[in-house]
Amino acid sequence: MTTKILIVEDESAIQELITYNLQQAGYETSKVENAEKAMKHVQNALPDLVLLDWMLPNMSGIEFARILRQDARTKMIPIIMLTARSEENDKIKGLEIGADDYITKPFSPRELIARINAVLRRRAPESADEAVEIDQLRLDPANHRVTVDDQEVILGPTEYRLLHFMMTHTDRVYSRGQLLDRVWGDHVFVEERTVDVHIRRLRKALQLVGKNDLIQTVRGSGYRLSTGFNTNQ
Ligand code: CA
Numbered sequence: 001m002t003t004k005i006l007i008v009e010d011e012s013a014i015q016e017l018i019t020y021n022l023q024q025a026g027y028e029t030s031k032v033e034n035a036e037k038a039m040k041h042v043q044n045a046l047p048d049l050v051l052l053d054w055m056l057p058n059m060s061g062i063e064f065a066r067i068l069r070q071d072a073r074t075k076m077i078p079i080i081m082l083t084a085r086s087e088e089n090d091k092i093k094g095l096e097i098g099a100d101d102y103i104t105k106p107f108s109p110r111e112l113i114a115r116i117n118a119v120l121r122r123r124a125p126e127s128a129d130e131a132v133e134i135d136q137l138r139l140d141p142a143n144h145r146v147t148v149d150d151q152e153v154i155l156g157p158t159e160y161r162l163l164h165f166m167m168t169h170t171d172r173v174y175s176r177g178q179l180l181d182r183v184w185g186d187h188v189f190v191e192e193r194t195v196d197v198h199i200r201r202l203r204k205a206l207q208l209v210g211k212n213d214l215i216q217t218v219r220g221s222g223y224r225l226s227t228g229f230n231t232n233q
């Protein structure tokens with residue numbers, strides 16, 4: 001999946017410079033010039049990281065960061081603060097409200113990208129590259145293979161990501177909206193019933209290896225991958 005970075009910066013020259021460099025580095029970018037627009041953006045789609053200018057018109061970057069950290073849905077989004085301030089006090093204040101890092105303007109594009117990569121690496125769940133196995137169903141991110149014993153389960157890319165997410169987040173019900181957030185990442189143009197379509201395809205593929213019962217529908221709530229295999233719902 002492409003890493004999506006939201007740039008919140010009111011100076012258009014800096015906004016353009018960052019956008020250009022991040023796109024060159026292979027990131028997908030969105031840009032907004034104030035915290036209010038950033039809020040709307042985040043409500044529609046969760047970015048993988050927010051580059052947040054400290055000094056913004058109306059709501060400050062620090063206020064916006066605080067709001068992101070208070071909401072269960074957004075509190076895990078990595079934040080890198082951008083600022084012209086260089087005083088140690090400000091840096092501490094930024095990190096205290098939960099920013100992951102802090103870059104003082106002017107910065108070189110190389111430094112920015114190095115910091116972004118470092119924050120993303122730190123935030124990545126340790127298990128992201130590790131193989132997971134549940135009830136003999138094994139998913140190995142190293143080679144993108146899903147197998148039961150030695151039999152391969154053939155999955156499309158979305159079904160693979162959906163299964164990977166569910167196998168690493170077991171025994172919890174996820175609503176369609178939450179799955180769109182976590183698996184699709186951006187659900188502005190995706191309808192919730194799309195989730196049902198991909199769950200159906202995933203179950204069909206799992207059925208060939210007798211594992212279609214792993215994913216349960218929880219009526220009115222969403223889906224769950226259960227590690228208690230004897231429950232039939
Ligand atoms: Ca500014």
